[in-house]
Amino acid sequence: MDITNFEFNALNLPSPMEEIFDECWNSKGIQVFVKRDDHIHPIISGNKWRKLKNYIQTFSLNEHSGILSFGGAYSNHLFALAFAGHALGIPTVGIVRGEELNVSSNPYLKQINEWGMKLHFETRTRYREKKIPLEYENYLCIPEGGYGPQAIDGMNTLVNELPSCDAIYCAMGTGATAIGIARFSNVPVTGILTLNNQAEIEDHLNDFPTNNLTLDDNYIFGKYAKSNTDLELFCKEFNEKHQIPIEPIYTGRLFYALIDHIKNGHIAPDSKLVAIHTGGIK
Ligand SMILES: Cc1ncc(COP(=O)(O)O)c(C=O)c1O
Incomplete structure:
Protein backbone atom coordinates (compact mmCIF):
# COMPACT_ATOMS: atom_id res chain seq x y z
CA MET A 1 0.00 0.00 0.00
CA ILE A 43 -14.22 12.78 4.91
CA ILE A 44 -10.76 12.18 6.37
CA SER A 45 -10.97 15.80 7.32
CA GLY A 46 -9.37 17.95 9.99
CA ASN A 47 -7.23 16.09 12.48
CA LYS A 48 -8.36 12.68 11.22
CA TRP A 49 -5.62 12.00 8.69
CA ARG A 50 -2.99 13.45 11.02
CA LYS A 51 -4.15 11.02 13.72
CA LEU A 52 -4.59 7.98 11.48
CA LYS A 53 -1.58 8.24 9.22
CA ASN A 54 1.03 6.59 11.44
CA TYR A 55 -1.36 3.76 12.33
CA ILE A 56 -1.99 3.15 8.63
CA GLN A 57 1.75 3.21 8.04
CA THR A 58 2.17 0.58 10.77
CA PHE A 59 -0.56 -1.51 9.14
CA SER A 60 1.29 -1.34 5.84
CA LEU A 61 4.15 -3.35 7.41
CA ASN A 62 1.86 -6.36 6.85
CA GLU A 63 1.89 -7.59 10.42
CA HIS A 64 -1.83 -7.14 11.02
CA SER A 65 -4.96 -8.39 9.29
CA GLY A 66 -6.84 -5.11 9.65
CA ILE A 67 -7.42 -2.11 11.89
CA LEU A 68 -9.89 -2.00 14.77
CA SER A 69 -11.05 0.94 16.84
CA PHE A 70 -13.73 2.16 19.24
CA GLY A 71 -16.25 4.99 19.16
CA GLY A 72 -19.74 6.28 19.81
CA ALA A 73 -22.68 6.25 17.39
CA TYR A 74 -21.59 9.54 15.78
CA SER A 75 -17.82 9.08 16.00
CA ASN A 76 -15.95 11.28 13.51
CA HIS A 77 -13.00 9.00 14.09
CA LEU A 78 -14.75 5.74 13.12
CA PHE A 79 -16.28 7.52 10.14
CA ALA A 80 -12.85 8.60 8.89
CA LEU A 81 -11.25 5.22 9.63
CA ALA A 82 -14.02 3.39 7.75
CA PHE A 83 -13.50 5.60 4.72
CA ALA A 84 -9.70 5.26 4.86
CA GLY A 85 -10.10 1.47 5.06
CA HIS A 86 -12.43 1.55 2.07
CA ALA A 87 -10.09 3.81 0.04
CA LEU A 88 -6.91 1.92 0.88
CA GLY A 89 -8.30 -1.63 0.91
CA ILE A 90 -7.75 -2.17 4.65
CA PRO A 91 -10.22 -4.37 6.54
CA THR A 92 -11.62 -2.33 9.44
CA VAL A 93 -13.69 -3.11 12.52
CA GLY A 94 -15.55 -0.59 14.69
CA ILE A 95 -16.62 -1.41 18.24
CA VAL A 96 -19.56 0.91 18.89
CA ARG A 97 -20.97 1.95 22.27
CA GLY A 98 -24.63 0.92 22.60
CA GLU A 99 -26.06 -2.56 22.15
CA GLU A 100 -29.42 -1.03 21.18
CA LEU A 101 -27.89 0.33 17.95
CA ASN A 102 -27.59 -1.32 14.56
CA VAL A 103 -26.21 -0.41 11.14
CA SER A 104 -29.39 1.50 10.30
CA SER A 105 -29.59 3.54 13.52
CA ASN A 106 -28.23 6.69 11.92
CA PRO A 107 -26.87 7.79 8.53
CA TYR A 108 -23.24 7.69 9.77
CA LEU A 109 -23.41 4.08 10.91
CA LYS A 110 -25.19 3.22 7.69
CA GLN A 111 -22.44 4.85 5.63
CA ILE A 112 -19.67 3.30 7.73
CA ASN A 113 -21.23 -0.10 7.15
CA GLU A 114 -21.48 0.54 3.41
CA TRP A 115 -17.77 1.35 3.33
CA GLY A 116 -17.18 -2.14 4.65
CA MET A 117 -16.29 -1.53 8.28
CA LYS A 118 -17.57 -4.42 10.39
CA LEU A 119 -19.54 -2.97 13.28
CA HIS A 120 -19.95 -4.56 16.71
CA PHE A 121 -22.46 -2.98 19.07
CA GLU A 122 -21.52 -3.39 22.72
CA THR A 123 -23.30 -2.73 26.00
CA ARG A 124 -21.94 0.31 27.87
CA THR A 125 -20.25 -1.97 30.42
CA ARG A 126 -18.55 -4.18 27.87
CA TYR A 127 -17.61 -1.14 25.79
CA ARG A 128 -15.83 0.39 28.80
CA GLU A 129 -13.68 -2.78 29.06
CA LYS A 130 -12.38 -2.13 25.52
CA LYS A 131 -12.04 -5.86 24.88
CA ILE A 132 -10.97 -6.92 21.42
CA PRO A 133 -13.11 -9.83 20.12
CA LEU A 134 -11.01 -13.00 19.72
CA GLU A 135 -11.43 -13.11 15.96
CA TYR A 136 -9.74 -9.70 15.67
CA GLU A 137 -6.82 -10.29 18.01
CA ASN A 138 -4.40 -9.81 15.16
CA TYR A 139 -5.90 -6.46 14.20
CA LEU A 140 -4.00 -3.25 14.85
CA CYS A 141 -5.92 -1.52 17.61
CA ILE A 142 -6.35 2.27 17.63
CA PRO A 143 -7.62 3.44 21.02
CA GLU A 144 -11.00 5.20 21.35
CA GLY A 145 -11.30 8.50 19.49
CA GLY A 146 -7.98 7.88 17.73
CA TYR A 147 -6.01 8.71 20.85
C1 LIG B 1 -13.72 17.81 14.56
C2 LIG B 1 -12.92 17.44 15.74
N1 LIG B 1 -12.15 18.38 16.32
C3 LIG B 1 -11.40 18.11 17.40
C4 LIG B 1 -11.38 16.85 17.95
C5 LIG B 1 -10.55 16.61 19.16
O1 LIG B 1 -9.40 15.92 18.83
P1 LIG B 1 -8.59 15.13 19.93
O2 LIG B 1 -9.40 13.92 20.30
O3 LIG B 1 -7.33 14.77 19.26
O4 LIG B 1 -8.42 16.03 21.10
C6 LIG B 1 -12.15 15.83 17.38
C7 LIG B 1 -12.13 14.48 17.92
O5 LIG B 1 -11.44 13.65 17.38
C8 LIG B 1 -12.94 16.14 16.25
O6 LIG B 1 -13.72 15.20 15.66
Whole structure:
Protein backbone atom coordinates (compact mmCIF):
# COMPACT_ATOMS: atom_id res chain seq x y z
CA MET A 1 0.00 0.00 0.00
CA ASP A 2 1.45 3.32 -1.04
CA ILE A 3 0.48 5.96 1.48
CA THR A 4 2.60 8.63 -0.18
CA ASN A 5 0.65 8.12 -3.38
CA PHE A 6 -2.64 8.35 -1.51
CA GLU A 7 -1.54 11.53 0.27
CA PHE A 8 -0.41 13.05 -3.02
CA ASN A 9 -3.46 12.09 -5.09
CA ALA A 10 -6.34 12.14 -2.65
CA LEU A 11 -5.40 14.59 0.08
CA ASN A 12 -4.95 18.33 0.05
CA LEU A 13 -1.63 18.59 1.87
CA PRO A 14 -0.19 20.85 3.09
CA SER A 15 -3.60 22.23 4.01
CA PRO A 16 -4.28 25.90 3.30
CA MET A 17 -3.82 28.72 5.76
CA GLU A 18 -6.30 31.57 5.77
CA GLU A 19 -6.40 34.89 7.58
CA ILE A 20 -9.74 36.07 8.96
CA PHE A 21 -10.54 39.68 9.65
CA ASP A 22 -12.67 41.46 12.22
CA GLU A 23 -12.62 44.88 13.87
CA CYS A 24 -12.62 43.11 17.21
CA TRP A 25 -9.04 41.89 16.74
CA ASN A 26 -7.69 43.96 13.86
CA SER A 27 -8.25 47.14 15.91
CA LYS A 28 -5.73 45.71 18.42
CA GLY A 29 -3.24 44.73 15.75
CA ILE A 30 -4.03 41.05 16.39
CA GLN A 31 -3.94 38.72 13.39
CA VAL A 32 -5.96 35.50 13.33
CA PHE A 33 -5.04 32.72 10.92
CA VAL A 34 -6.97 29.51 10.44
CA LYS A 35 -5.14 26.33 9.52
CA ARG A 36 -7.73 24.78 7.24
CA ASP A 37 -7.18 21.11 7.99
CA ASP A 38 -10.89 20.73 7.23
CA HIS A 39 -9.78 21.04 3.59
CA ILE A 40 -7.50 17.99 3.74
CA HIS A 41 -10.29 15.72 2.51
CA PRO A 42 -14.12 15.81 2.58
CA ILE A 43 -14.22 12.78 4.91
CA ILE A 44 -10.76 12.18 6.37
CA SER A 45 -10.97 15.80 7.32
CA GLY A 46 -9.37 17.95 9.99
CA ASN A 47 -7.23 16.09 12.48
CA LYS A 48 -8.36 12.68 11.22
CA TRP A 49 -5.62 12.00 8.69
CA ARG A 50 -2.99 13.45 11.02
CA LYS A 51 -4.15 11.02 13.72
CA LEU A 52 -4.59 7.98 11.48
CA LYS A 53 -1.58 8.24 9.22
CA ASN A 54 1.03 6.59 11.44
CA TYR A 55 -1.36 3.76 12.33
CA ILE A 56 -1.99 3.15 8.63
CA GLN A 57 1.75 3.21 8.04
CA THR A 58 2.17 0.58 10.77
CA PHE A 59 -0.56 -1.51 9.14
CA SER A 60 1.29 -1.34 5.84
CA LEU A 61 4.15 -3.35 7.41
CA ASN A 62 1.86 -6.36 6.85
CA GLU A 63 1.89 -7.59 10.42
CA HIS A 64 -1.83 -7.14 11.02
CA SER A 65 -4.96 -8.39 9.29
CA GLY A 66 -6.84 -5.11 9.65
CA ILE A 67 -7.42 -2.11 11.89
CA LEU A 68 -9.89 -2.00 14.77
CA SER A 69 -11.05 0.94 16.84
CA PHE A 70 -13.73 2.16 19.24
CA GLY A 71 -16.25 4.99 19.16
CA GLY A 72 -19.74 6.28 19.81
CA ALA A 73 -22.68 6.25 17.39
CA TYR A 74 -21.59 9.54 15.78
CA SER A 75 -17.82 9.08 16.00
CA ASN A 76 -15.95 11.28 13.51
CA HIS A 77 -13.00 9.00 14.09
CA LEU A 78 -14.75 5.74 13.12
CA PHE A 79 -16.28 7.52 10.14
CA ALA A 80 -12.85 8.60 8.89
CA LEU A 81 -11.25 5.22 9.63
CA ALA A 82 -14.02 3.39 7.75
CA PHE A 83 -13.50 5.60 4.72
CA ALA A 84 -9.70 5.26 4.86
CA GLY A 85 -10.10 1.47 5.06
CA HIS A 86 -12.43 1.55 2.07
CA ALA A 87 -10.09 3.81 0.04
CA LEU A 88 -6.91 1.92 0.88
CA GLY A 89 -8.30 -1.63 0.91
CA ILE A 90 -7.75 -2.17 4.65
CA PRO A 91 -10.22 -4.37 6.54
CA THR A 92 -11.62 -2.33 9.44
CA VAL A 93 -13.69 -3.11 12.52
CA GLY A 94 -15.55 -0.59 14.69
CA ILE A 95 -16.62 -1.41 18.24
CA VAL A 96 -19.56 0.91 18.89
CA ARG A 97 -20.97 1.95 22.27
CA GLY A 98 -24.63 0.92 22.60
CA GLU A 99 -26.06 -2.56 22.15
CA GLU A 100 -29.42 -1.03 21.18
CA LEU A 101 -27.89 0.33 17.95
CA ASN A 102 -27.59 -1.32 14.56
CA VAL A 103 -26.21 -0.41 11.14
CA SER A 104 -29.39 1.50 10.30
CA SER A 105 -29.59 3.54 13.52
CA ASN A 106 -28.23 6.69 11.92
CA PRO A 107 -26.87 7.79 8.53
CA TYR A 108 -23.24 7.69 9.77
CA LEU A 109 -23.41 4.08 10.91
CA LYS A 110 -25.19 3.22 7.69
CA GLN A 111 -22.44 4.85 5.63
CA ILE A 112 -19.67 3.30 7.73
CA ASN A 113 -21.23 -0.10 7.15
CA GLU A 114 -21.48 0.54 3.41
CA TRP A 115 -17.77 1.35 3.33
CA GLY A 116 -17.18 -2.14 4.65
CA MET A 117 -16.29 -1.53 8.28
CA LYS A 118 -17.57 -4.42 10.39
CA LEU A 119 -19.54 -2.97 13.28
CA HIS A 120 -19.95 -4.56 16.71
CA PHE A 121 -22.46 -2.98 19.07
CA GLU A 122 -21.52 -3.39 22.72
CA THR A 123 -23.30 -2.73 26.00
CA ARG A 124 -21.94 0.31 27.87
CA THR A 125 -20.25 -1.97 30.42
CA ARG A 126 -18.55 -4.18 27.87
CA TYR A 127 -17.61 -1.14 25.79
CA ARG A 128 -15.83 0.39 28.80
CA GLU A 129 -13.68 -2.78 29.06
CA LYS A 130 -12.38 -2.13 25.52
CA LYS A 131 -12.04 -5.86 24.88
CA ILE A 132 -10.97 -6.92 21.42
CA PRO A 133 -13.11 -9.83 20.12
CA LEU A 134 -11.01 -13.00 19.72
CA GLU A 135 -11.43 -13.11 15.96
CA TYR A 136 -9.74 -9.70 15.67
CA GLU A 137 -6.82 -10.29 18.01
CA ASN A 138 -4.40 -9.81 15.16
CA TYR A 139 -5.90 -6.46 14.20
CA LEU A 140 -4.00 -3.25 14.85
CA CYS A 141 -5.92 -1.52 17.61
CA ILE A 142 -6.35 2.27 17.63
CA PRO A 143 -7.62 3.44 21.02
CA GLU A 144 -11.00 5.20 21.35
CA GLY A 145 -11.30 8.50 19.49
CA GLY A 146 -7.98 7.88 17.73
CA TYR A 147 -6.01 8.71 20.85
CA GLY A 148 -2.53 7.19 21.12
CA PRO A 149 1.20 7.74 20.72
CA GLN A 150 1.07 7.38 16.96
CA ALA A 151 -1.74 9.96 16.73
CA ILE A 152 0.26 12.38 18.85
CA ASP A 153 3.32 11.83 16.64
CA GLY A 154 1.15 12.54 13.62
CA MET A 155 1.02 16.21 14.63
CA ASN A 156 4.66 16.66 13.66
CA THR A 157 3.75 17.28 10.02
CA LEU A 158 0.97 19.70 11.01
CA VAL A 159 3.39 21.75 13.11
CA ASN A 160 5.87 21.79 10.21
CA GLU A 161 3.17 23.37 8.05
CA LEU A 162 2.49 26.24 10.48
CA PRO A 163 3.95 29.72 10.11
CA SER A 164 5.76 31.34 13.01
CA CYS A 165 3.18 32.75 15.43
CA ASP A 166 2.65 33.79 19.05
CA ALA A 167 -0.06 31.32 20.05
CA ILE A 168 -1.89 28.28 18.72
CA TYR A 169 -5.51 27.44 19.60
CA CYS A 170 -6.98 23.97 19.24
CA ALA A 171 -10.16 22.17 20.36
CA MET A 172 -9.68 19.12 22.58
CA GLY A 173 -11.51 15.82 22.75
CA THR A 174 -9.07 13.10 23.78
CA GLY A 175 -6.31 15.72 23.66
CA ALA A 176 -4.14 13.88 21.10
CA THR A 177 -4.18 16.78 18.64
CA ALA A 178 -3.42 19.61 21.08
CA ILE A 179 -0.86 17.55 23.02
CA GLY A 180 0.87 16.54 19.79
CA ILE A 181 0.97 20.12 18.52
CA ALA A 182 2.38 21.33 21.83
CA ARG A 183 5.05 18.61 21.83
CA PHE A 184 6.29 19.49 18.36
CA SER A 185 6.08 23.27 18.74
CA ASN A 186 7.73 25.86 20.94
CA VAL A 187 4.75 28.17 20.72
CA PRO A 188 2.21 28.41 23.60
CA VAL A 189 -0.81 26.22 22.77
CA THR A 190 -4.27 26.78 24.28
CA GLY A 191 -6.42 23.64 24.32
CA ILE A 192 -10.15 24.31 24.54
CA LEU A 193 -11.90 21.47 26.34
CA THR A 194 -15.17 20.40 24.74
CA LEU A 195 -16.17 17.91 27.41
CA ASN A 196 -15.70 17.40 31.13
CA ASN A 197 -12.63 15.19 30.81
CA GLN A 198 -9.91 17.28 32.40
CA ALA A 199 -8.79 14.32 34.58
CA GLU A 200 -8.40 12.10 31.50
CA ILE A 201 -6.39 14.80 29.74
CA GLU A 202 -4.17 15.30 32.81
CA ASP A 203 -3.49 11.54 32.68
CA HIS A 204 -2.55 11.83 29.02
CA LEU A 205 -0.26 14.72 29.89
CA ASN A 206 1.50 12.55 32.44
CA ASP A 207 2.26 10.10 29.64
CA PHE A 208 3.13 12.81 27.12
CA PRO A 209 4.33 15.86 29.05
CA THR A 210 4.42 19.31 27.53
CA ASN A 211 5.39 22.64 29.03
CA ASN A 212 3.58 24.89 26.56
CA LEU A 213 -0.02 23.62 26.67
CA THR A 214 -2.65 25.48 28.71
CA LEU A 215 -6.05 23.85 29.17
CA ASP A 216 -9.17 26.00 29.20
CA ASP A 217 -12.36 24.38 30.50
CA ASN A 218 -14.53 27.51 30.38
CA TYR A 219 -16.19 26.70 27.07
CA ILE A 220 -17.73 23.28 27.67
CA PHE A 221 -21.21 24.84 27.79
CA GLY A 222 -22.38 22.32 30.37
CA LYS A 223 -21.98 19.09 28.53
CA TYR A 224 -20.31 17.60 25.44
CA ALA A 225 -22.39 18.02 22.30
CA LYS A 226 -25.23 19.60 24.29
CA SER A 227 -26.89 22.15 22.08
CA ASN A 228 -26.75 25.75 23.20
CA THR A 229 -28.55 28.52 21.34
CA ASP A 230 -25.81 31.04 22.02
CA LEU A 231 -23.20 28.72 20.53
CA GLU A 232 -25.36 27.75 17.58
CA LEU A 233 -26.01 31.38 16.75
CA PHE A 234 -22.29 32.09 17.08
CA CYS A 235 -21.46 29.31 14.59
CA LYS A 236 -24.06 30.55 12.13
CA GLU A 237 -22.78 34.13 12.27
CA PHE A 238 -19.15 33.01 12.05
CA ASN A 239 -19.93 30.86 8.99
CA GLU A 240 -21.69 33.78 7.31
CA LYS A 241 -19.03 36.33 8.13
CA HIS A 242 -15.88 34.32 7.40
CA GLN A 243 -17.23 31.69 5.00
CA ILE A 244 -15.62 29.01 7.15
CA PRO A 245 -17.95 26.23 8.29
CA ILE A 246 -17.72 25.48 12.00
CA GLU A 247 -19.94 23.25 14.12
CA PRO A 248 -20.94 23.63 17.78
CA ILE A 249 -19.17 20.54 19.15
CA TYR A 250 -15.50 21.24 18.47
CA THR A 251 -14.59 24.15 16.21
CA GLY A 252 -17.56 26.27 17.37
CA ARG A 253 -16.31 26.06 20.95
CA LEU A 254 -12.76 26.74 19.75
CA PHE A 255 -13.57 29.98 17.91
CA TYR A 256 -16.02 31.10 20.59
CA ALA A 257 -13.21 30.75 23.15
CA LEU A 258 -10.59 32.40 20.97
CA ILE A 259 -12.78 35.45 20.30
CA ASP A 260 -13.73 35.61 23.97
CA HIS A 261 -10.02 35.59 24.89
CA ILE A 262 -9.42 38.48 22.50
CA LYS A 263 -12.40 40.44 23.89
CA ASN A 264 -11.26 39.82 27.48
CA GLY A 265 -7.84 41.27 26.78
CA HIS A 266 -6.28 37.83 27.29
CA ILE A 267 -4.29 38.21 24.05
CA ALA A 268 -1.51 40.78 23.81
CA PRO A 269 -1.92 43.46 21.09
CA ASP A 270 -0.08 42.75 17.83
CA SER A 271 -0.09 38.99 18.43
CA LYS A 272 -0.32 36.54 15.58
CA LEU A 273 -2.65 33.63 16.40
CA VAL A 274 -3.23 30.38 14.58
CA ALA A 275 -6.45 28.41 15.16
CA ILE A 276 -6.47 24.81 13.97
CA HIS A 277 -9.64 23.89 12.10
CA THR A 278 -9.92 20.23 13.05
CA GLY A 279 -12.86 19.54 10.73
CA GLY A 280 -15.94 17.73 11.94
CA ILE A 281 -19.21 16.33 10.70
CA LYS A 282 -22.64 17.26 12.03
C1 LIG B 1 -13.72 17.81 14.56
C2 LIG B 1 -12.92 17.44 15.74
N1 LIG B 1 -12.15 18.38 16.32
C3 LIG B 1 -11.40 18.11 17.40
C4 LIG B 1 -11.38 16.85 17.95
C5 LIG B 1 -10.55 16.61 19.16
O1 LIG B 1 -9.40 15.92 18.83
P1 LIG B 1 -8.59 15.13 19.93
O2 LIG B 1 -9.40 13.92 20.30
O3 LIG B 1 -7.33 14.77 19.26
O4 LIG B 1 -8.42 16.03 21.10
C6 LIG B 1 -12.15 15.83 17.38
C7 LIG B 1 -12.13 14.48 17.92
O5 LIG B 1 -11.44 13.65 17.38
C8 LIG B 1 -12.94 16.14 16.25
O6 LIG B 1 -13.72 15.20 15.66
